[in-house]
Amino acid sequence: MSKKEKSGRFNLKALLDQYKQGSHKRYDEFVNILSDPQTKSEDLRVYLRGIKENVTELNKEFEDLVGVLLKLDWPCRELSVVREYQSLLVGLICVHSYYLRASIRTLIKYFTPPINKSVPETEVSLEMRQTNEAVFLNVHMVLKAILDSVPMSSTVLLPLLHDLFPFLGKGAYIQECYVRNLLQITTYLPTARQRILELVIDRMLKLDVRAPRQDIQETEGDEEDMEEGIVFDMDFEQDLTKDLNSKDFDRKCSDKPMTHREANILDVCMEMTLTYISNVCYTNGVCNWEATKKLYREILLVFDRLILPTHASCHVQFIMFYLCSTKLHKNLLSRAMFVPLSTVTACLDLMCEWVHLYLDNTSEEIVNADVSHHGPFYSVCQAVFYVFVFRNKEIFEMKKGHNWAESLNLQRIVTCRLNPLRVCLPVIVKMFSSISRMHQLAFCDTIIERNKRCILPVTSNGVGTSSVLTELDSYFPFDPYLLNRSGRFIIPLYREFKGSIEEDQELSEGEDDFLQEEQPSPVSESVPQSMSLGKTPKDFLHYGISPGFKHIQDIT
Template sequence: MSIYTTKSGATSILKPFSGADRERAKTAAANKVRFATAKEKGLLESIRVAVEDGNFHFVQEFTYFIRESDLDDDEFLQVFTDARQIVHHLTPDFISLVEALMSLNWKNRDLVIIQAYTDFCVDVMVTHNRYLPIGLIKLIVHWIPADLDSADWVNGSPSERAHMDLKTIHDALNRILTAVPMSFDEVIDAITSKFPYFKKPSHVTAGYLFNVLWFIEYKPIFKELILQLVLQKLLVLDVNAPRDAIDVETGENQQPTVNHPIGHTLDICLLMLYKFFDEQCRIEPKSREESLSASQVFHMLLYLFNELLLPSHNIHHVQFVIFQVCGIRSVYWEGFLQMLWKKVQNPNASAIIRHTAVGYLSSFIARAKFLPLGTITFYLQELSKWAHSYIDDSDEYGQNCSLKANMVFFSVCQGIFYLIAFRASDLTRCKKDLLFLQSLQLSRLAMCHFNPLRYCLAPVATAFAGVTRTHQLAYCHTVLERNARRKLATVYGHDKSMSEEVLETIFPFDPYLLKLSKKYIEPIYLAYHDNETDVVQTVTLPNIRKRGDSEMIEDDEFIVADKRQKLLELSNSEEFDEDCHYGSSINLKK
């Protein structure tokens, strides 16, 4: 009989009910329909019937009960106290029940209840490894801020309330991982699977990164794999926030901010990562153990640079992680430069990797404000020795001088030209410096049969020519003119605009555009300043008609004017200051 039926048989719909009576009736119905079986049997009895009789009906009812009801503290504590008593019976046959138990909201309850929940999780995962992935994900999912929680996350830092909630999560996770050391792979898989999609709001990705970095502070055994994952995820952000799409505006707090959504996310994440490495690698005179730990972190980062950053193409900001760390201690930048130089000289490495290593080497030496002059001259000398040796080993008349066949040589030459042009003020201060530059035999490099100036980026070649002419080290303008004519003649001969064969430029430490994280880079970063050398327009294209040119007279005025303008603009020494962009052109101006 319905609980709404009276003794007379008339239904309640025909009789007026007060609001209080109606609520009591609803509660009674809900208790009778939803909770009677679960409360009568309880967890212990439901499991006993399932184990002894093979009847899982009561277990299913209890599972529905805890999923749908809002347990008070006493009920919550009773459920988990009972669950710990029969944890050895909770085989994978009870996976739905265990998952429901782990899904209960426990974060904002009393410490006794949190302890009971954690104890159960530890027990069930130790007893049944099958539940490790489920249990870890149930904890790690709490690392992800909700889309509407941006007020609790300012530039990747949680509010006090959010931090207290997260501490509960991390304490529980720490207990579980200490008790279940074989969970290494499951932890990495869980953290990887829950990493937010790169288009998520900035506070979501940054909040998750905050928790990831927090995690490896108390579980350093995971440090290398977690940092590898972080760099991989930041690379995805980086390639989706190209330099030409990043625009800076003044935010509400009067601080400049990147208005590109993904660029803004990258900016906050790099700010957090720089802070992490600064704390990990900056040495205070405390103990030998801390010094060894910092060195281990650097070597870990150097390994990840080799594996992830060096082979990556078209990245703009993530590589500054190694730049920032190298600025902390001299032993770091010494190790970084040595690694790059070995990579350049390694004949077993691919040409593109060696070419990229030259770009990192020359860009780092040019931009690192903390490098002593002796280091700059050492690597200039080593690069020059290698280039001269390459020329000596070649056959001037039978050698294939194409870009593809000699990419590493042209890369080294461009690196030399770039460094001399960029660091001219440091390298020409006194007679001793000029004698050193003379010893590099720059004229031989520029004038050799390989003609490296032909393949260099035009602003680099022109700026180098201006510096060397001013200090009477080499005279390259004739070569630049000849190269310009050769390119134009090729275009005319095919009666269309042909692509010029130019070495792909990789100067990875071009000016830093992200505003929040820039505070870690700016103090150690050298911006380009015009060296005020006597550089003039070096490419002149006289209108000389040759025999046999009559067939292209009609098109000369249009093609020549267009091409001449392009080359004259590129050859202007000011372009060295204005057009240095990683991967396409160079812009040495901040």
């Protein structure tokens, strides 16, 4: 390039005309200078302005020049260069829509910052993090301008967001940067929020099933250096004021990294997602109910599509748990601290009424207990026992609580020919038996002892062969939450089981219902040993394996 052209009087039109006439030397020279990272910012600004003034000339004949433009490391340059590039790129796409996909693809790649493989991810410097924050800010500015200017761009953006999601093998910092930027996009592209939340939740589910509860517990004591979560401010311009890191974001409550690799990444992503939900639902601590309802409907669709069918997830389902805390009447009767006792008693009334009607309508037909034919009945019975165990203290503390409990007629339920004590999960049956005996509501010991000695015949598939009665599938999706950072959203809302002194004494008299040395009965051999608990467990339903949600109707 001549000194005259470098001094600010750059004429790209003449250069392109020469190229069309067959003289490629100066054009090739210009492309090389443009792609050189050593090119001064002031010179680059001049070139970008010259290209912008002739953007209509950049048809497919000049794809190589456009390709160099897209590869420029522009977000880290001076502000004048950044603004010039942003203006040029938006103009290029508006004039030549066939460059849209390549342009958006290039922008999305900036959401995955490059990490020097020779440097451990835990040693990413604060300076590098701040540099990446500036890059993200600049990219979001131009991406928003493109989405505003080209209506079809959102249909190109969403598939690319899916395709360019970092591989699961990438570290926590890279995964966090990408997820955070995806959530940031929803602040200026709200129509894509459900699709983007689906992408984020799908990734978290993949991490969740790779971080089994038992593995997390085994590695929790290990002292390994784990990467800190990135904190960056996306407060870019007046029209992009939604910041994923609100000023009241108290990281001191949850800044301890998880030792388990996948659990740590999941924890970081869950924290971001729950923070995002909080920012959408609350303004200055007050719930914005219209915004919350809209978000709830969107996440509910994602919940049905992704979370419910996923086996062995332990933590991602707590997104719905947290979201339900915005309205007290949501039905998480046992575990949720935010569900009032009036809701608990109302739901127990409905469930027990249904159980008694079921018995009224089927009593003459019942020959033997059979899970395959009476599965819904056993599921509701188990839910009644489970909720009653968790909330019994509050029930008996309320005025006329014992009279209300007697009205449920629990004795009829436990003594019916369908024999729910035989089918429901033993640990629930034992605790329910202890509590109901202590308050003289139902007496289960004789039935439990008889069940231990008996193997009941059932008919399978209409064939008259006998087999051992199996237990009801145990679906408990809200086992205690183990993640550190994101736990600050869940733990204050979460109820852990705490037995009373009287209940512990009941359990210690006669047979000990929770001794780890207890021999399993013939029908409970498939129950994991981790479900055999001590006398005073911290949480008697803290299982080692979450069975997932498939076919579940969770009323507990």
